[in-house]
Amino acid sequence: MIHTIPLLPEIQLRCFRDTRFKQEGLSIQFVRPMRKEEAALNALLPAVLLRGCETAPDLRDITLRLDDLYGASLGAQVRRVGDYQTTGLGCSFMREDYALAGDKVFAPMVAFLEELMFRPKLENGIFSEDFVAGEKRNLLAAIAAQRNNKRAYAHAQMLKKMCSGDSFGIPRLGEKEDVEVITPQGLYAHYQTVLKESPILLFYVGAADPQEIADLLRPIFAKLDRAPVALPPQSPFRDCGKGDVVEKMDVAQGKLCMGFTTPITLRDKDFVPLQILNTIFGGGMISKLFMTVREKLSLCYDISSTCYGNKGIITVSAGIDCDKDTAVRQEIMRQLAACQAGDFTEEELSAAKQALLAQLQSTHDSPGAIAGYYTTAALSGLPLTPDAYAQAIEKATAEDVAKAAKSLELHTVYFLRGEK
Amino acid sequence: MEKQFYPEVGETLYRTTLENGLQILVLPRSGFSKKLCYFVTDFGAIHTKFTMDGADYNVPAGIAHYLEHKLFDMPDRDVTEEFATLGASPNAFTGYDMTAYYFSCTEHFQENLRLLLEFVSTPYFTEQSVAKEQGIIGQEIGMNEDNPDSVLFELLADAMYENHPIQTPILGSRESIAQITPEVLHACHKAFYRPDNMLLCAVGDIDPKEVETIAKELLQDIPCPKVTAQRQWEEDLTVKTPYVTRSMEVAMPMFQLGFKSLPLPDGDAGVRQEIIGDMAAEALFGESSRLYLRLYNEGLIDASFGGGYETIEGMSMLSASGDSEDPQAVANAILQEAAALAETGISQEDFLRMKRSALGRRIRGIDSFDSTCFRLCAYHLSKFDYFRFPHIYEEVTKEEIQQFIKDVVTEKRMCLAVITPNKEEA
Numbered sequence: 001m002i003h004t005i006p007l008l009p010e011i012q013l014r015c016f017r018d019t020r021f022k023q024e025g026l027s028i029q030f031v032r033p034m035r036k037e038e039a040a041l042n043a044l045l046p047a048v049l050l051r052g053c054e055t056a057p058d059l060r061d062i063t064l065r066l067d068d069l070y071g072a073s074l075g076a077q078v079r080r081v082g083d084y085q086t087t088g089l090g091c092s093f094m095r096e097d098y099a100l101a102g103d104k105v106f107a108p109m110v111a112f113l114e115e116l117m118f119r120p121k122l123e124n125g126i127f128s129e130d131f132v133a134g135e136k137r138n139l140l141a142a143i144a145a146q147r148n149n150k151r152a153y154a155h156a157q158m159l160k161k162m163c164s165g166d167s168f169g170i171p172r173l174g175e176k177e178d179v180e181v182i183t184p185q186g187l188y189a190h191y192q193t194v195l196k197e198s199p200i201l202l203f204y205v206g207a208a209d210p211q212e213i214a215d216l217l218r219p220i221f222a223k224l225d226r227a228p229v230a231l232p233p234q235s236p237f238r239d240c241g242k243g244d245v246v247e248k249m250d251v252a253q254g255k256l257c258m259g260f261t262t263p264i265t266l267r268d269k270d271f272v273p274l275q276i277l278n279t280i281f282g283g284g285m286i287s288k289l290f291m292t293v294r295e296k297l298s299l300c301y302d303i304s305s306t307c308y309g310n311k312g313i314i315t316v317s318a319g320i321d322c323d324k325d326t327a328v329r330q331e332i333m334r335q336l337a338a339c340q341a342g343d344f345t346e347e348e349l350s351a352a353k354q355a356l357l358a359q360l361q362s363t364h365d366s367p368g369a370i371a372g373y374y375t376t377a378a379l380s381g382l383p384l385t386p387d388a389y390a391q392a393i394e395k396a397t398a399e400d401v402a403k404a405a406k407s408l409e410l411h412t413v414y415f416l417r418g419e420k
Numbered sequence: 421m422e423k424q425f426y427p428e429v430g431e432t433l434y435r436t437t438l439e440n441g442l443q444i445l446v447l448p449r450s451g452f453s454k455k456l457c458y459f460v461t462d463f464g465a466i467h468t469k470f471t472m473d474g475a476d477y478n479v480p481a482g483i484a485h486y487l488e489h490k491l492f493d494m495p496d497r498d499v500t501e502e503f504a505t506l507g508a509s510p511n512a513f514t515g516y517d518m519t520a521y522y523f524s525c526t527e528h529f530q531e532n533l534r535l536l537l538e539f540v541s542t543p544y545f546t547e548q549s550v551a552k553e554q555g556i557i558g559q560e561i562g563m564n565e566d567n568p569d570s571v572l573f574e575l576l577a578d579a580m581y582e583n584h585p586i587q588t589p590i591l592g593s594r595e596s597i598a599q600i601t602p603e604v605l606h607a608c609h610k611a612f613y614r615p616d617n618m619l620l621c622a623v624g625d626i627d628p629k630e631v632e633t634i635a636k637e638l639l640q641d642i643p644c645p646k647v648t649a650q651r652q653w654e655e656d657l658t659v660k661t662p663y664v665t666r667s668m669e670v671a672m673p674m675f676q677l678g679f680k681s682l683p684l685p686d687g688d689a690g691v692r693q694e695i696i697g698d699m700a701a702e703a704l705f706g707e708s709s710r711l712y713l714r715l716y717n718e719g720l721i722d723a724s725f726g727g728g729y730e731t732i733e734g735m736s737m738l739s740a741s742g743d744s745e746d747p748q749a750v751a752n753a754i755l756q757e758a759a760a761l762a763e764t765g766i767s768q769e770d771f772l773r774m775k776r777s778a779l780g781r782r783i784r785g786i787d788s789f790d791s792t793c794f795r796l797c798a799y800h801l802s803k804f805d806y807f808r809f810p811h812i813y814e815e816v817t818k819e820e821i822q823q824f825i826k827d828v829v830t831e832k833r834m835c836l837a838v839i840t841p842n843k844e845e846a
Binding site: 020021022023047058059060063064066067068069070071072073092093094097098099130134137138141142144145147148149150249250251252253284285286294298300301302319320321347350351354355357358361362364365366367 | 428429430449451452453454500501504505506507508509510511524525526527552555556559560562563565566567568569668669670671672706707708709710712713716717719722723724743773774776777778779780781783784786787788789842
């Protein structure tokens with residue numbers, strides 16, 4: 001059961017009380033607008049905070065504290081939800097019931113999180129130069145390493161091209177040139193702005209009473225000097241023109257990515273049929289794309305489609321032989337045309353619905369999935385509880401799905417191919 | 421079924437062995453929607469030499485994985501579609517020393533279980549379907565060739581080992597899979613998918629009795645031929661080649677270091693060695709170590725750095741990997757730190773903290789259906805009762821960890837594999 005507790009203006013706590021797990025999880029997210037000017041700053045900030053605080057001034061001190069708390073884990077969380085970027089810290093830790101008698105885990109974990117978040121180690125009143133330089137190197141390496149995973153790289157390149165006029169085209173971790181210019185002063189000033197202005201989302205999952213969590217967290221956030229600025233609502237895809245791209249690289253296998261647009265977003269009532277359509281089209285192992293392009297025609301090893309409900313974008317991505325792009329592309333369009341014509345069986349429809357229902361039902365079986373569902377729903381304005389969502393899936397008809405398919409329009413094709 | 425409660429982790433496990441040797445584990449989880457079921461054979465990519473009913477077999481590399489793909493075929497039926505109709509998503513993976521088939525679902529557990537057992541125990545291969553799979557697996561091999569992490573591990577394994585088949589990629593090569601025929605697939609299925617070489621494991625809100633009944637009904641009559649597979653390899657602890665490198669389309673040099681160590685024994689002793697290996701890795705270069713902090717501050721390693729103790733049937737290694745502009749310097753620093761630790765020892769305080777941390781992380785890990793089901797299977801195959809791990813942690817001493825570091829982390833046992841970025845075109 002989810003409890004939403006407004007702690008302070010623009011600071012909301014969500015608690016999912018659950019006694020089935022051996023762990024508890026707590027996260028603090030600052031919500032920012034996704035903007036080129038600050039994407040890299042937001043990505044860098046939690047990494048620098050995790051380098052040291054007043055009471056644990058280096059990485060080793062931090063790990064030792066976490067080890068004492070039965071190997072609690074703590075990580076930077078930088079996410080994109082539609083037009084927003086969230087930046088913050090998340091931790092998960094063992095329930096005290098499994099600890100040696102007398103050992104505390106929960107209260108010291110919250111205290112440690114507070115120290116890391118609000119009392120970072122400073123030098124001359126700003127972030128440590130070494131920490132910032134070190135984490136810039138890490139972030140630059142992470143950005144550069146995106147090339148290593150060719151599928152993800154191709155997909156990101158396609159979205160960047162397709163969304164050149166939309167916040168969705170800004171890479172989640174920012175761009176190399178934006179990271180390079182960050183200074184300790186600049187990052188510290190940004191941190192102050194984030195603390196002061198950003199809406200804050202807190203999420204707890206675990207066995208404790210939500211009211212106790214609220215009472216524990218409220219005084220921590222009441223200390224902040226706040227002048228919160230509400231964010232503009234999420235917006236649909238903003239088109240800045242079409243155009244296809246071919247990029248060459250020294251690879252054995254080509255990657256073909258296609259981006260489709262639709263006016264339907266997850267805030268619309270037609271969104272559920274769109275999701276069912278995505279599942280029938282390319283969402284699973286019996287999708288049309290998988291069954292024809294891979295199984296029947298052996299044109300690729302992997303192929304799938306993904307639905308981005310915040311923007312009304314569906315992408316298709318396939319690993320193929322470098323000389324098969326035309327054939328694969330034609331087959332993808334043929335399968336979409338079949339969906340648009342309502343050319344799918346009752347079994348395909350029912351299987352897609354069952355797959356989505358199973359996914360929805362098992363959301364509540366993992367602490368991570370619980371936090372993910374409710375946080376994303378809150379930020380993107382998804383008007384459905386899991387129950388209402390499930391009902392909408394069951395009610396959707398073949399006509400609804402075909403109608404959603406007809407709303408799709410091919411926008412951008414990107415092909416990563418070998419040099420030979 | 422035999423029922424056992426493990427108070428340290430608060431779990432109850434049911435187990436039984438059918439008359440034909442099939443082993444069954446069920447971990448009931450009331451109040452959860454998800455149900456997960458693994459059907460596992462003690463047969464992986466390294467088991468290419470065996471005798472069956474007196475005849476010797478030497479099968480092509482990559483066959484275990486090929487067989488995994490082909491088992492999804494059934495005469496006039498589409499297994500994936502049937503699972504989908506039942507709201508389940510089936511999948512499978514092939515490792516070096518095991519192959520697993522599994523599904524997860526929220527509804528129709530019994531029907532899904534029947535389907536899983538049926539398709540895995542129904543070999544059906546035609547010349548045509550076997551030939552067609554070459555294209556699909558050829559693509560998968562291509563994908564692996566572009567994946568620097570796989571290439572790096574394969575480089576390392578090949579350089580380290582003289583005889584252990586870990587030198588060969590799980591997928592095999594385009595040449596080796598070209599030799600695969602329906603007859604060879606049948607032979608491997610008969611040899612390794614016999615009930616007494618398999619394990620069925622289910623996790624979720626499930627009645628254990630029901631799993632046993634269905635397994636009995638469907639698998640009772642499958643014959644068990646007499647099979648002996650090669651499971652040990654003559655291997656010197658000195659590496660074959662100490663350094664190996666290749667260039668690829670990567671952003672920054674990537675490295676993996678391996679230190680050869682002895683294969684694990686079965687049972688408690690094996691898990692004890694695994695826990696010792698893991699704690700040795702943590703003490704030496706884990707995030708709580710002094711070395712990690714120093715290398716990180718000097719910029720020799722970054723957040724991508726990590727390591728641990730890897731075990732596969734017939735071998736084990738301590739390993740560390742990450743991105744670095746100077747992998748050789750990282751390797752040297754690890755060797756020096758190992759020598760220093762072997763000399764000064766690990767403090768009692770550090771040792772207890774590491775133990776507590778490792779134990780807490782394992783207990784948290786039980787929340788995950790997938791990792792728990794996998795671990796129950798993998799440890800069961802090595803004849804260890806997984807939920808007993810808190811006892812093993814209790815018994816491990818710091819002297820054992822120091823000795824492990826002293827024995828294993830030495831120059832002659834070390835191999836360094838490096839992938840460097842392709843040179844920019846002039």
